[in-house]
Amino acid sequence: MNQIAPVAPTAQPYDPRYDPLVDATPGRNRAYAPTYWVATAGTPPADDGPVDRDMDVDVAIVGSGFTGLSCALFLAREHGIRATVLEANRVAWGCSTRNGGQGQNASGRLTRTQWIARWGEDVAKSLHAEILEGFETFAALTREIDCDPQPGGHLYIAHRRRTLEKLRAQSEVDNRVFGYATRVMDADELRRDWVDEAGAAGALHEPLGIGVHPAKLAFGYLAAARAAGARVHTASPVVEVTREGAGFRLRTPGGTVRARAVAFATGGYTGQGLHPRLRSRIMPILSNSVVTRKLTADEIGALNFRTRQVITDTRTLRYYYRLLPDDRLQIGSRSAITGADAENATHLRVLTDGLAAKFPPLRGIRLDHSWWGWVDVSHDMMPRIVRPDPAAPLFYAMGYGGNGVSYSAQAGRRLAALVAGRPLPERVPIFRGELPGHPFAPFRRIGQRILYRVYQRRDERPDP
Numbered sequence: 123m124n125q126i127a128p129v130a131p132t133a134q135p136y137d138p139r140y141d142p143l144v145d146a147t148p149g150r151n152r153a154y155a156p157t158y159w160v161a162t163a164g165t166p167p168a169d170d171g172p173v174d175r176d177m178d179v180d181v182a183i184v185g186s187g188f189t190g191l192s193c194a195l196f197l198a199r200e201h202g203i204r205a206t207v208l209e210a211n212r213v214a215w216g217c218s219t220r221n222g223g224q225g226q227n228a229s230g231r232l233t234r235t236q237w238i239a240r241w242g243e244d245v246a247k248s249l250h251a252e253i254l255e256g257f258e259t260f261a262a263l264t265r266e267i268d269c270d271p272q273p274g275g276h277l278y279i280a281h282r283r284r285t286l287e288k289l290r291a292q293s294e295v296d297n298r299v300f301g302y303a304t305r306v307m308d309a310d311e312l313r314r315d316w317v318d319e320a321g322a323a324g325a326l327h328e329p330l331g332i333g334v335h336p337a338k339l340a341f342g343y344l345a346a347a348r349a350a351g352a353r354v355h356t357a358s359p360v361v362e363v364t365r366e367g368a369g370f371r372l373r374t375p376g377g378t379v380r381a382r383a384v385a386f387a388t389g390g391y392t393g394q395g396l397h398p399r400l401r402s403r404i405m406p407i408l409s410n411s412v413v414t415r416k417l418t419a420d421e422i423g424a425l426n427f428r429t430r431q432v433i434t435d436t437r438t439l440r441y442y443y444r445l446l447p448d449d450r451l452q453i454g455s456r457s458a459i460t461g462a463d464a465e466n467a468t469h470l471r472v473l474t475d476g477l478a479a480k481f482p483p484l485r486g487i488r489l490d491h492s493w494w495g496w497v498d499v500s501h502d503m504m505p506r507i508v509r510p511d512p513a514a515p516l517f518y519a520m521g522y523g524g525n526g527v528s529y530s531a532q533a534g535r536r537l538a539a540l541v542a543g544r545p546l547p548e549r550v551p552i553f554r555g556e557l558p559g560h561p562f563a564p565f566r567r568i569g570q571r572i573l574y575r576v577y578q579r580r581d582e583r584p585d586p
């Protein structure tokens with residue numbers, strides 16, 4: 123099990139301009155993005171190396187991020203099925219080693235109030251129960267795997283007085299409808315007991331939230347999945363999926379994998395040509411992240427940074443940030459629209475400007491790490507864990523919209539149950555139907571460009 127992984131052919135450099143709407147696959151055996159996480163996670167555990175021959179397997183999982191690895195882990199642990207994971211590059215090469223590590227009690231981009239508006243209170247409550255169970259699945263894994271957890275909750279900072287009013291309304295619904303004990307604090311309490319963020323008007327605190335080192339967590343998922351009997355083949359992009367008999371043939375450069383069932387866990391890295399069921403179902407959105415040098419004790423004191431919990435703000439184009447265990451500050455937000463434009467310095471400036479506005483003593487601080495990645499946003503802002511066609515053993519879980527660190531553990535677990543032929547709770551809407559497509563897919567980015575300008579103007583408008 124712990125033998126040295128076979129060396130993949132021709133290691134490829136990291137491609138900063140990769141774009142899932144343009145490129146057919148995310149490459150083959152590409153280096154990791156230059157993240158703080160990969161730089162500090164240590165050597166990844168062994169994997170099973172590239173596919174080097176034709177093979178027959180029971181279940182093939184495409185993609186080795188949190189979702190694919192969790193699916194493999196729970197297929198083995200809860201259903202006795204030894205899955206084969208196929209990954210184009212390195213283990214957890216996509217979002218799962220690039221995110222902010224914010225494990226929240228959430229999935230998808232909609233708030234609990236928006237769930238009620240879309241589905242009514244009863245269905246919203248069933249979704250809340252599912253997301254909560256998911257948070258516990260994730261929390262249990264963070265206890266099992268050494269991933270530098272920063273528990274205690276999530277601080278949702280109102281960047282304007284007007285958004286504090288929205289947080290008050292949200293907290294009232296959280297408590298009354300869902301029995302979820304969030305609470306709102308004013309700016310004085312925030313500055314005194316949590317962090318002195320310039321311009322903040324107050325905050326909502328929710329009790330569930332764990333910051334993690336995502337690469338350590340993903341590597342832990344890998345080791346646990348293999349220990350339970352899964353195989354994980356890296357440097358093995360699936361370039362074609364075709365039906366064969368009751369199952370599928372998945373072509374990779376090193377050999378063809380025949381599978382009884384296939385589960386896609388390719389998230390924001392899903393190529394347009396991977397499978398017709400997935401085409402234009404995900405709108406990949408770029409997000410940037412940076413990590414500063416270590417802050418000095420004086421700097422931490424000057425900002426009264428008393429919390430290490432995960433933090434976001436109320437901008438539609440939100441910032442996500444936290445003080446890491448080694449006293450560096452991580453901050454991320456939205457980025458370019460296309461991969462070709464990802465290296466443009468204006469996108470990094472969104473982060474450095476945001477950092478300086480929130481924490482003026484840190485203006486100009488040295489950045490030690492900077493990277494970006496593609497978030498899997500669905501067209502109705504919620505994920506799906508489904509078998510879209512009852513006639514075909516094809517499954518997928520994706521569309522967490524920037525809230526996948528915690529829920530992907532449960533999504534992988536639910537995906538495993540589906541593959542094993544078990545029913546999922548009926549009322550939970552993310553287990554029904556399929557991800558909606560988009561009638562104007564090729565033009566979505568024009569709309570996105572316009573929306574970014576509208577959101578940015580609205581986010582930065584001063585209070586009356």
Ligand SMILES: Cc1cc2nc3c(=O)[nH]c(=O)nc-3n(C[C@H](O)[C@H](O)[C@H](O)COP(=O)(O)OP(=O)(O)OC[C@H]3O[C@@H](n4cnc5c(N)ncnc54)[C@H](O)[C@@H]3O)c2cc1C
Pocket residue numbers: 147148184185186187188189190208209210211212213214215216217218219220221222223224225226358359360361387388389390391392393396409410411442454494495496497498519520522523524525526527528530
């Ligand atoms: C910068 C950034 C910050 C984020 N911050 C947060 C956060 O703080 N909190 C939060 O909850 N969420 C956050 N997210 C989202 C979160 O990271 C994702 O929801 C989560 O990691 C999704 O995991 P996944 O396994 O579904 O997909 P991924 O981790 O993206 O894995 C998909 C994998 O599929 C592989 N693949 C694709 N096509 C093929 C193919 N044809 N053949 C083989 N393999 C293929 C890819 O190489 C990739 O490794 C962030 C995302 C980004 C990019």
